[in-house]
Amino acid sequence: MTEKIALTPATHTTPPAKFSHGVKKGNILQVAGQVGFLPAIEGQAPTPAGPTLREQTLQTFANVKAILQEGGASWDDVMMMRVYLTDVDHFAEMNEIYNAYFEAEGLKEAASARTTVYVGLPKGLLIEIDALAVLS
Amino acid sequence: MTEKIALTPATHTTPPAKFSHGVKKGNILQVAGQVGFLPAIEGQAPTPAGPTLREQTLQTFANVKAILQEGGASWDDVMMMRVYLTDVDHFAEMNEIYNAYFEAEGLKEAASARTTVYVGLPKGLLIEIDALAVLS
Amino acid sequence: MTEKIALTPATHTTPPAKFSHGVKKGNILQVAGQVGFLPAIEGQAPTPAGPTLREQTLQTFANVKAILQEGGASWDDVMMMRVYLTDVDHFAEMNEIYNAYFEAEGLKEAASARTTVYVGLPKGLLIEIDALAVLS
Numbered sequence: 001m002t003e004k005i006a007l008t009p010a011t012h013t014t015p016p017a018k019f020s021h022g023v024k025k026g027n028i029l030q031v032a033g034q035v036g037f038l039p040a041i042e043g044q045a046p047t048p049a050g051p052t053l054r055e056q057t058l059q060t061f062a063n064v065k066a067i068l069q070e071g072g073a074s075w076d077d078v079m080m081m082r083v084y085l086t087d088v089d090h091f092a093e094m095n096e097i098y099n100a101y102f103e104a105e106g107l108k109e110a111a112s113a114r115t116t117v118y119v120g121l122p123k124g125l126l127i128e129i130d131a132l133a134v135l136s
Numbered sequence: 137m138t139e140k141i142a143l144t145p146a147t148h149t150t151p152p153a154k155f156s157h158g159v160k161k162g163n164i165l166q167v168a169g170q171v172g173f174l175p176a177i178e179g180q181a182p183t184p185a186g187p188t189l190r191e192q193t194l195q196t197f198a199n200v201k202a203i204l205q206e207g208g209a210s211w212d213d214v215m216m217m218r219v220y221l222t223d224v225d226h227f228a229e230m231n232e233i234y235n236a237y238f239e240a241e242g243l244k245e246a247a248s249a250r251t252t253v254y255v256g257l258p259k260g261l262l263i264e265i266d267a268l269a270v271l272s
Numbered sequence: 273m274t275e276k277i278a279l280t281p282a283t284h285t286t287p288p289a290k291f292s293h294g295v296k297k298g299n300i301l302q303v304a305g306q307v308g309f310l311p312a313i314e315g316q317a318p319t320p321a322g323p324t325l326r327e328q329t330l331q332t333f334a335n336v337k338a339i340l341q342e343g344g345a346s347w348d349d350v351m352m353m354r355v356y357l358t359d360v361d362h363f364a365e366m367n368e369i370y371n372a373y374f375e376a377e378g379l380k381e382a383a384s385a386r387t388t389v390y391v392g393l394p395k396g397l398l399i400e401i402d403a404l405a406v407l408s
Contacts, residue, residue, distance in 0.1 A: 115305030118392030120254030169387030256390030
């Protein structure tokens with residue numbers, strides 16, 4: 001029997017419903033949809049890192065990474081990232097930020113697969129990302 | 137060689153195309169996108185449980201659960217649920233229904249991860265959910 | 273330690289960002305979101321197979337299949353396909369193309385699970401598909 005454990009970084013706001021920010025079971029780790037909320041401050045509502053795509057994307061990456069690390073994983077273990085944008089015109093800018101970020105992170109293994117689609121998100125949010133990782 | 141098997145609960149309508157409502161291979165179980173259709177009645181077109189988000193969400197949960205059970209799994213095995221809504225204004229109500237449902241189900245393990253995004257769905261449908269499970 | 277390897281068919285255009293068209297780690301293979309781009313020609317921008325849903329869907333299938341094959345997998349290993357369309361009115365036609373395609377492919381195992389939702393895609397693209405496979 002392999003246990004499923006919740007991954008809840010100290011920096012994260014409480015999920016708005018009965019779900020986990022991340023779960024790990026055996027060698028599979030799933031990160032829930034993350035957005036650009038700043039580290040949680042008790043008694044305050046979740047606050048985006050800023051109004052721009054750049055601010056929110058970088059904060060979203062930080063939030064995904066915190067959950068990976070909580071589960072003993074890293075970007076190198078990520079198989080798939082799903083990127084949800086609200087505007088097709090943000091694609092080129094997101095890719096620039098994406099490339100620079102992962103260049104700086106210094107991936108040692110193949111880059112993750114990715115799907116990007118354009119959806120609706122709650123007001124003020126420009127990007128959401130979730131990730132599936134397989135640990136070694 | 138591990139076989140991939142289709143999971144087809146007796147309650148389910150025939151899929152509208154050559155796909156399975158669920159599949160299981162080894163310890164991985166994938167539930168296809170479920171909507172709020174009532175149990176199938178032969179010779180009748182699929183019918184939503186009702187026009188409201190509540191009716192459709194509860195029926196969708198029942199449809200996902202039937203597939204999990206067909207594969208010998210339960211909500212406790214679910215790693216990720218993807219919730220597709222059509223309207224950002226439905227988020228709070230969906231979360232209330234979601235929380236009450238999983239409270240009543242009495243999860244023994246960590247709650248699943250989740251991503252919620254807002255997309256288009258066929259006319260009359262307000263919610264669609266799919267799920268990835270890892271069995272113990 | 274299981275290595276994660278990138279799957280890059282010779283027919284594919286370079287991804288527009290630092291992600292892989294597919295990755296494989298152990299028995300898990302993830303195909304990134306594929307669209308109906310024709311096989312890459314050096315020095316030319318990616319070009320859709322045509323303006324119609326049929327042309328783009330068939331090319332998208334070919335692109336997903338090339339990545340599966342690059343990883344030693346086939347359609348029979350696919351657990352989940354996510355189909356992103358831009359227009360609810362395309363559902364029936366996509367299903368016809370889908371059914372005929374998989375009829376011709378001669379699946380030996382259960383058909384994959386599937387979720388279809390309606391999102392925005394870059395101008396001119398009518399369909400995007402990604403896939404999760406579990407190898408035997």
